[in-house]
Amino acid sequence: MQSIRLFGILFVFLLTLSCTAKIDEGSTAKEYYAKAYQFIDGGYVREGKDLLDLAIKKDPSFLEAYYNRGVVLYFLKEYEAAIKDFNKVIEMDSQNAMAYASRGSVYEKTNHRDLAIRDFKTAAQYGDKDSRAYLKSMGIDW
Numbered sequence: 001m002q003s004i005r006l007f008g009i010l011f012v013f014l015l016t017l018s019c020t021a022k023i024d025e026g027s028t029a030k031e032y033y034a035k036a037y038q039f040i041d042g043g044y045v046r047e048g049k050d051l052l053d054l055a056i057k058k059d060p061s062f063l064e065a066y067y068n069r070g071v072v073l074y075f076l077k078e079y080e081a082a083i084k085d086f087n088k089v090i091e092m093d094s095q096n097a098m099a100y101a102s103r104g105s106v107y108e109k110t111n112h113r114d115l116a117i118r119d120f121k122t123a124a125q126y127g128d129k130d131s132r133a134y135l136k137s138m139g140i141d142w
Contacts, residue, residue, distance in 0.1 A: 029059035036068070045072055046056035063092050067099060074106055082106050104131070 007108050032055035040048035052069040054064055068087030086103035104119030117140060123131035124142035135142045 027054075027058070029055040029065065033062070033065050033068075036065075037102050040072065045076060047078065048072060061092065063089055066092070067096075067102070070099075070102060074102070074109075080105050081108050086115075095126050096121060097123045097128035098132070100126065101131045102126045 010050045036048040036051035036055065038048075039051060048120055049069060050073045052072065053066040053067050056069065059065070066088045067083045070082045070089065073079075073082035073085060081101060085105050086106065089099035090103070093099070097121045100119045101123035104116045104123060107113075107116035107119060108135070117135075119142045120131040121140070124135055132142060
């Protein structure tokens with residue numbers, strides 16, 4: 001059992017090392033983004049978040065990286081940081097229904113119900129079916 005755990009730690013270390021080595025080799029934002037998904041899918045969410053950080057550093061206009069980092073931050077319970085990333089997505093694309101819905105979920109989780117409802121309504125107006133269904137289940141018109 002200990003050898004399996006040691007192997008897992010060694011694997012993460014080597015994978016991290018290989019990713020950081022690419023910083024000097026000119027990895028693109030999209031490469032960091034793709035590698036982040038490999039880490040997240042493998043259960044290494046924090047490491048995946050770090051790679052999303054690198055993707056954003058490489059390309060500060062990479063909307064998908066901000067959105068997905070916001071989702072990761074939500075799951076890491078870093079709610080204020082998640083809101084900042086969703087705000088950035090909305091700043092870059094004011095009609096991004098998913099960003100409004102996701103920010104609404106953070107507000108709901110942090111007991112800011114009025115802000116959550118406002119965001120769910122906006123997401124519903126921009127076509128988010130889940131937000132529409134949620135508001136309808138609450139008896140709220142959008």
